[in-house]
Amino acid sequence: MRKSLFVILSLALAAAVFTTVVAAPKKGGMVVIAELGDNETLNPILSENSSETEVEQCIFSALYRTDQDTDYVLDLLAAMPTQKGLTYSYTLKKGVLFSDGHEVTAEDVKFTYETIMNPKVPVPSRDGWDKIKSFVIPTVAEKDPKTGKTRQVPDKYHFTITLKEVYARYDLLWANTFIVPKHILEKEMAENAAKKSENLLEKGGKFSRNPIGSGPFVLKEWKADQYTLLERNPKYYRAKEGMPYLDKILFKVIPDSNTQLTQLRTGEVDATQIQPAKYNDAMRIPSAKVYKNPAYIYAYIMCNFNDPNDLAKPHPILSDKRVRQALDYAYPREMVVEKVLENVGYPAYSNLPPISWAYNKDVSKPHFDPERAGKLLDEAGWVMSADGYRYKDGKKLQLTFYTNAGNKTREQVGVICQEYWKKIGVDLLLKYVDFATLTGDYMDNRKFDLLMIAWVSSADPDSYSLWHSKQIPTKENGMEGQNYVGYVNPEMDKLMEDGLKNDDKQTRKKIYFRMQEILAQDVPYIFVNFYCTVDGIRENLMNYKANPTLATGLWNAYEWYLAR
């Protein structure tokens, strides 16, 4: 009995030791990541492109981040904020240092907020930040070591933020917003003010090229248009736990997606994004794992409610709901995803993807029905004629479809629409232009009948700027909003306003469910597909967790390690 107990115990001990040794992340090594473009700036306040966001994930810290399931993961905060009415109270971790040794305090968080709101700083977007009414850092009593007197100093680890009104997307504002060092940036801003520069912070400025953050890595070298090399930050607040495990991360600029895939194959890079069309190719690389990740990006065709030649008038063809519904019924959504996208992506029925918590699956059903489409057009007064097209009051049912040349998928969708809509008597003209022209001219000036493009969405279902009648961009309102189709519906207006004014998840869920029902009826957009991003990762890179939010796949680089 004792002997067998001894054997069992030793086996158990051996197993425990073995698994710890095997499972413990190995320290060291370098990971090479391919980027399609170079960073323009590494100052997160001025940043917008995704290549630089990936690098900044490694250099900086935020109050908290979104993980792969879009839950919040604490970074600089000791705990998630407590909320009383419109006031949120925050507590920072103690002893977190920037890589130059300065401690990260509430002053740095306040400075980050104030810099974003500063009109003389060319921030790409202030969306949502203007809902903050006040940022208060309380004072605490501190004993001056020299004089022994007590004085009031700003609290280093606590602060409160009060909003002007309930704003449902407030939490997401701070997620992935990087905190910058006040002591460095205020010097640069003062220098630029003294020089009477147009902007207090520039993309080409000192901090942009030499960022200092509190993240797991520091910038070692940045060779423009070639590579960005990061090294372990010895002062990282989780260094005691051994993190980051990697010694270095190298971001290599490889501007061609075919070359990126080739380099993944040869081993010259360890991680890269892959074009969805190359998914099957990539699966055949033995030393790499390929991840297909649903994303918050969707492609769609927008239908102009107004006449592109005179925006004051309704569109002669598309302002009739039945015509839009007909186009939607005759569009082969599922076939396109299967044949054109080869199932890397999935059909879209509204602007919320299945991974969203507000996704309404009852209205997201395949409904390809060209017969019904034909009947709707008959009802709308468009009569089929001998030449195969429909006419009404002598006018032909002719529409122009705009999208950007060079995007193979969109070009193909245009041709498919032409073919399928011809069967119901619609004459579709295709016009493909370069991207900057498409957005800067046709979209901004609303000079289209139908326009296909994609939105990069966020984890929050709010769609105020898309559907609210006050969000139709015109020169008069300073181009505010993204309601390029000119959709006006008082019920939708109220839903969008309520969706933002409420922060109760259940209430909002009902609101956005109703939104999706209305969208299925009114068809301001013909939704095409949700994207999947495809990533190829070296099979010995552990702890990579694909992330569909703005946090990017680099959000947890601090816990990556190489198994061999």
Next chain:
Amino acid sequence: MAKFILRRIIQAIPLIILVSIATYGIMLLAPGNAASLYAENPRITGADRLRIVKSLGLDKPWYEQYYYWAKGMLRGNWGRSFASGRPVLQEIMERLGATLQLMFLAFLLAFCSAIPLGIISALKRYSVLDWFVTVGSLFGLSIPTFWFGLMAQMIFAVYLRWLPSGGQYTIWLDAGFLGVLADRLKYIIMPATVLGLVSIAGWSRYMRSSMLDVLGQDYIRTARAKGLGERAVVFKHALKNAMIPVVTIMGLELPVFFGGAVITESIFAWPGMGRLFYHSIQSRNYPVVMGIVMITAVLVIAGNLLADIAYAFLDPRIRYDS
């Protein structure tokens, strides 16, 4: 000769000014602007993009913008890139070296391959070798650079693992001078060959037909009749004259190297100006586009001037002094 060169340089100035006005005007006529690329992000509204446009001074009329740009250029300030905010001159200079290296090597490879191939083809007309060179040329002229580059990458980098698939050098290489040179050669040889391929094909054909033309001339028959060896006939007399049209073609094709470099640089991740140029046009990054156009214009004019000077050495009948 010196007066000739000076005259040409002076003539070049109004040409460059014309090029700059035309390029600037055409660029600004194209719809869209530097902020248009943000359009797919709903968090960046049209209002934000308008703000960006104003901050870059893009809402002013095109001649006003041109005036400020030209004024700056004359003072040596080439402006700042809309994308990175850094001085345009710095951005270009960082990449110019890489492009020139690639172009120079491609040119050298093309020259050293095309001329001998053309000569041999002409001397051994209708032979098997001539047939191979002709078919090879057609092949080289027909293949798109893009496809050839990818194929070369597949064969040499992926299957044979002889050469790296992209980049300019090994980043953490620690070797002596010869080691670094060997490393650099490893990276540049594929892109240079791909870039030079079209020129090898074209120039060898020109060389062949020009050589044939010259070899049929009277003075060649005279030289042979005089009893001169074939070698002397070909290299001392025929070649120099046959080179004249070929040199013309080389001078005219100089811009092709700049343009072809865009595709080659993208495939082989070569950090040159071509890539920067293509990307800047797409993103309407006017200061960078203008900077590169100016430099390219100057280099093309200089290249053609060199070609003209070369004539004087090749053909004693050509003299530029009055």
